[in-house]
Amino acid sequence: MALALTEEQKILQSTAREFISANAPVAHLRGLRDSRDATGFSRDLWKEMAKLGWVGLTFDEASGGSDLGYAELAVLFEECGRTLAPTPFLSSAVLGAECVRRGAAEPLRAQILSGVAQGETLLALALDERAHFAPYVIETKAEKSGEGYVLTGEKGFVLDGHVADRLVVVARTSGAAGDRDGVGLFLVDRLAKGVTVSRTGMVDSRNAARVRLDRAPAEAVLGEVGGGADVLDAALDRGTAVLCAEILGLATEAFEQTVEYLKTREQFGVKIGTFQALKHRASVMFAELELARSIVRETMNAIDEDGPDVPALVSVAKARCSDVGSLVSREMLQMHGGIGMTDEADIGFYLKRARVAELTFGDASYHRDRFATLQGY
Amino acid sequence: MRSTDLDNRHYYCHYLQWPTAVGHFSKEVRSMESLESFRQEVRSWLEENCPASQRLPRDGETPLPWGSPQAVEDAKLWLERCANKGFTCPSWPAEYGGGGLSNEQEKVLRQEVAAVGTQLPGMSFGTHMLGPVLLELGNEEQKRRFIPDIIHNRLTWAQGYSEPGAGSDLAGLQTRAERVGDEYVINGSKIWTTGANNADWMFCLVRTDPDAPKHDGISFILFDLKSPGVTISPIELISGASEFCQVFFEDVRAKAENLIGEKNKGWAIAKRLLQYERTMISGMGGGGGPRGGAKRKRVAKRYRSMADMALPYVGEKDGKLADFALRDQLTQTEMDTICLTLTTKRVGEEVKAQKGPGHTASMFKWYATELNKRRQEILTTALGTQALGWEGEGFQAHELAHTRGWLRSKGNSIEGGTSEVQMNVIAKRVLGLPD
Numbered sequence: 038m039a040l041a042l043t044e045e046q047k048i049l050q051s052t053a054r055e056f057i058s059a060n061a062p063v064a065h066l067r068g069l070r071d072s073r074d075a076t077g078f079s080r081d082l083w084k085e086m087a088k089l090g091w092v093g094l095t096f097d098e099a100s101g102g103s104d105l106g107y108a109e110l111a112v113l114f115e116e117c118g119r120t121l122a123p124t125p126f127l128s129s130a131v132l133g134a135e136c137v138r139r140g141a142a143e144p145l146r147a148q149i150l151s152g153v154a155q156g157e158t159l160l161a162l163a164l165d166e167r168a169h170f171a172p173y174v175i176e177t178k179a180e181k182s183g184e185g186y187v188l189t190g191e192k193g194f195v196l197d198g199h200v201a202d203r204l205v206v207v208a209r210t211s212g213a214a215g216d217r218d219g220v221g222l223f224l225v226d227r228l229a230k231g232v233t234v235s236r237t238g239m240v241d242s243r244n245a246a247r248v249r250l251d252r253a254p255a256e257a258v259l260g261e262v263g264g265g266a267d268v269l270d271a272a273l274d275r276g277t278a279v280l281c282a283e284i285l286g287l288a289t290e291a292f293e294q295t296v297e298y299l300k301t302r303e304q305f306g307v308k309i310g311t312f313q314a315l316k317h318r319a320s321v322m323f324a325e326l327e328l329a330r331s332i333v334r335e336t337m338n339a340i341d342e343d344g345p346d347v348p349a350l351v352s353v354a355k356a357r358c359s360d361v362g363s364l365v366s367r368e369m370l371q372m373h374g375g376i377g378m379t380d381e382a383d384i385g386f387y388l389k390r391a392r393v394a395e396l397t398f399g400d401a402s403y404h405r406d407r408f409a410t411l412q413g414y
Numbered sequence: 415m416r417s418t419d420l421d422n423r424h425y426y427c428h429y430l431q432w433p434t435a436v437g438h439f440s441k442e443v444r445s446m447e448s449l450e451s452f453r454q455e456v457r458s459w460l461e462e463n464c465p466a467s468q469r470l471p472r473d474g475e476t477p478l479p480w481g482s483p484q485a486v487e488d489a490k491l492w493l494e495r496c497a498n499k500g501f502t503c504p505s506w507p508a509e510y511g512g513g514g515l516s517n518e519q520e521k522v523l524r525q526e527v528a529a530v531g532t533q534l535p536g537m538s539f540g541t542h543m544l545g546p547v548l549l550e551l552g553n554e555e556q557k558r559r560f561i562p563d564i565i566h567n568r569l570t571w572a573q574g575y576s577e578p579g580a581g582s583d584l585a586g587l588q589t590r591a592e593r594v595g596d597e598y599v600i601n602g603s604k605i606w607t608t609g610a611n612n613a614d615w616m617f618c619l620v621r622t623d624p625d626a627p628k629h630d631g632i633s634f635i636l637f638d639l640k641s642p643g644v645t646i647s648p649i650e651l652i653s654g655a656s657e658f659c660q661v662f663f664e665d666v667r668a669k670a671e672n673l674i675g676e677k678n679k680g681w682a683i684a685k686r687l688l689q690y691e692r693t694m695i696s697g698m699g700g701g702g703g704p705r706g707g708a709k710r711k712r713v714a715k716r717y718r719s720m721a722d723m724a725l726p727y728v729g730e731k732d733g734k735l736a737d738f739a740l741r742d743q744l745t746q747t748e749m750d751t752i753c754l755t756l757t758t759k760r761v762g763e764e765v766k767a768q769k770g771p772g773h774t775a776s777m778f779k780w781y782a783t784e785l786n787k788r789r790q791e792i793l794t795t796a797l798g799t800q801a802l803g804w805e806g807e808g809f810q811a812h813e814l815a816h817t818r819g820w821l822r823s824k825g826n827s828i829e830g831g832t833s834e835v836q837m838n839v840i841a842k843r844v845l846g847l848p849d
């Protein structure tokens with residue numbers, strides 16, 4: 038598969054850019070933040086995106102989807118990244134939906150997915166229990182109770198957790214924290230008894246929540262009891278991949294704005310872009326971004342071909358995008374001087390989002406370790 | 415270009431593909447069927463013509479020792495056979511002896527060549543720098559005179575660009591050429607000239623108008639290095655081999671017909687050639703790509719060549735390379751290599767319509783050479799004092815080769831324009847930042 042965008046993908050890209058810059062510029066996120074919006078994104082906008090067929094882009098037609106690939110989905114994430122558009126795309130349509138798609142039985146599967154595709158149902162993945170990403174470090178317990186399971190434990194950094202209709206909770210039926218075996222995925226109604234969700238305010242003004250489970254009943258088990266890691270890993274790889282596309286979009290926008298500033302701002306009677314100290318750093322960013330673009334595309338192709346090197350490529354992509362997002366957003370601030378420090382400029386929004394995205398699903402050193410482990414050294 | 419130089423460049427280039435759109439001379443787009451029959455043709459031609467010593471050994475074959483007389487003979491034969499088919503320059507027009515292949519056909523050729531575990535031979539300054547420029551900017555007589563020789567590797571070329579006083583500021587060059595009858599008389603000196611002591615001819619930048627602004631008085635001329643008045647003295651490198659030279663000219667006579675393009679308009683030609691050079695330095699080698707045939711199923715690839723080199727020296731702990739900091743750096747280098755290779759492929763796809771390399775050649779040149787230096791440094795750390803032997807006992811051949819390779823790699827970010835100069839080009843030409 039090609040690494041350059043196809044004609045169809047280019048059309049999707051320009052449609053998305055037009056739609057998102059009109060409906061969700063950075064001012065949109067700023068407005069939600071300033072008004073302390075209880076939802077944290079616009080449900081109307083989300084429904085609009087569903088109508089355009091974007092939310093269910095990768096779902097099969099039976100689930101109300103468009104049956105397109107991650108290569109196309111990445112185009113949308115890149116565009117959302119450019120304006121930092123806050124949507125439940127990642128939580129609901131990728132992480133949650135992939136768990137359901139891979140783990141749920143019919144008719145529940147089609148029922149949930151078509152709800153998601155229509156922008157009606159929201160899902161969230163309740164995974165993290167530590168300040169550092171460690172997907173098998175799970176202490177939340179799943180215990181047999183009658184026909185089903187009840188869950189007890191505490192989860193943090195649950196993306197869009199406070200608005201999700203259903204939570205996919207990662208819990209353990211056996212083994213110890215850190216074991217890959219014994220981990221399972223459980224579908225839980227957010228309003229069920231024993232579930233307490235509280236929103237946590239994050240620096241990037243995006244949604245995350247803390248979830249407490251006190252013998253909360255599971256509606257269904259996704260995948261095998263105690264053998265959910267395969268489904269979880271596949272969902273996380275795909276979630277991480279689209280997050281990389283988001284970072285790529287964010288960093289590309291930050292970079293372009295910075296280069297533009299170098300061409301307009303004057304000091305010492307000349308444009309600051311004439312200073313070689315800044316030129317060379319801009320050239321470095323350009324090259325690092327070009328490399329990021331290529332690995333993101335390759336990763337999506339591998340996902341669409343369901344290739345065996347998806348995990349390795351995802352780690353290459355996330356290590357690089359974490360680093361590049363960090364580099365470009367920091368340089369953006371520095372090269373703008375004092376104005377970069379003001380809340381009035383959007384620069385801080387880019388820096389903050391880049392930092393959160395960097396740590397989400399593992400930072401660069403996490404993924405270098407994972408890659409090396411996958412290669413057997 | 416001497417073999418040591420080639421080897422060193424191959425060292426970091428084998429994982430890259432030729433990144434630019436080649437094969438644009440043939441406008442013909444063949445149907446899939448004739449492409450398939452072309453593939454069969456190439457496959458059986460390779461089967462018959464590629465000597466065993468010039469490809470990876472198959473099951474049950476014992477490889478000839480590298481550099482043995484038989485292997486050297488085979489290499490010559492392989493070059494000759496490929497040159498006769500025009501396969502040393504697959505996309506060049508058939509009328510000058512090139513392969514005359516379309517883009518698609520060249521891709522097929524490279525895939526099949528990779529599939530038998532060999533490489534197209536004959537890569538040189540001629541095939542990758544001078545040749546493309548002559549085809550673009552030379553006149554008909556010059557093409558007929560020089561292109562066939564380049565395809566058959568009959569002449570070895572040296573690049574007479576840098577001077578003692580003109581390196582990064584190449585346009586400041588002072589070597590003079592004055593027209594006398596139907597000849598130019600050349601006086602001055604070139605330095606850092608790779609392989610001049612083994613070269614037959616030189617493509618050389620000379621000043622033909624000393625009064626014009628510096629970019630406007632330069633010409634691009636070819637002449638025989640055996641001409642009277644040429645003195646060549648090798649300069650020893652930190653890696654030991656004396657692969658580059660200082661060359662002195664005292665009333666050297668070059669035929670005026672071998673001046674390429676117009677008199678005093680050589681700077682544009684010089685820059686064009688640099689783009690080809692940068693592309694070569696960053697992306698020399700293979701072609702077809704690791705995946706081979708378009709429909710071939712994806713297999714999980716292994717990316718652990720550096721780790722395999724490091725393991726015997728560093729050891730393992732819990733199944734991991736024992737030095738954790740080294741493992742992290744090494745992995746980053748491995749990852750960056752993957753990303754660079756993919757970028758070469760992507761940009762190649764994106765500029766398919768474009769003729770030859772563009773300004774992104776500077777990005778590839780910068781990234782690939784800095785990456786190679788990084789790789790050499792990390793491996794030096796990994797091999798420890800075994801990477802620091804110079805000669806004699808106590809070291810294996812590959813360890814001594816590593817020492818030399820590590821030192822030689824330092825030149826990668828200087829030759830063909832320094833890293834700083836590449837970044838200037840990116841800033842100006844790609845990003846449009848002001849002077």
Ligand SMILES: Cc1cc2nc3c(=O)[nH]c(=O)nc-3n(C[C@H](O)[C@H](O)[C@H](O)COP(=O)(O)OP(=O)(O)OC[C@H]3O[C@@H](n4cnc5c(N)ncnc54)[C@H](O)[C@@H]3O)c2cc1C
Nearest residue numbers: 573574575576581582606607608825828829830831832834
């Ligand atoms: C192994 C090797 C092989 C070579 N082979 C050939 C050959 O075959 N033919 C040939 O003609 N030449 C050859 N060269 C020469 C090479 O092209 C020059 O060395 C190179 O262009 C740098 O010129 P210089 O050595 O004069 O360094 P200088 O130009 O003096 O540079 C010194 C330092 O200043 C920096 N600098 C200079 N200008 C700028 C600027 N504008 N902005 C920022 N920094 C700057 C440089 O990056 C460098 O770090 C070879 C060099 C090497 C190392």
